Amino acid sequence: MILFSVLSSIFIGLGILFLVTWFNELELLNVLSFGTSGPFFFLVLIIYSLLGTITAFLAKKNNYRILLLIFSITLLIYSLIITYVGMFGFREP
Numbered sequence: 001m002i003l004f005s006v007l008s009s010i011f012i013g014l015g016i017l018f019l020v021t022w023f024n025e026l027e028l029l030n031v032l033s034f035g036t037s038g039p040f041f042f043l044v045l046i047i048y049s050l051l052g053t054i055t056a057f058l059a060k061k062n063n064y065r066i067l068l069l070i071f072s073i074t075l076l077i078y079s080l081i082i083t084y085v086g087m088f089g090f091r092e093p
Helices: 002-024 028-032 039-057 063-089
Strands: none
Touching: 002 028, 002 039, 002 063, 039 063
């Protein structure tokens, strides 16, 4: 059961690192997004968030699990908002 806590922490860390490198335009972003661009770029961020949330639900029930759920759900909501803005907010008229 501790494996799911560790996996959730890793996926949350990857999602946060993905956002930080994206906003700072660092070269590590190519590694984290597997060199994708366009809609698949946003999909990678959502996958990191979903995997973090799923593994947090499967983690052992304790206070650490609650923190993992809060962080992963926050990351998921944030990534969905960014995806919505990126896909629909920047369309050309």
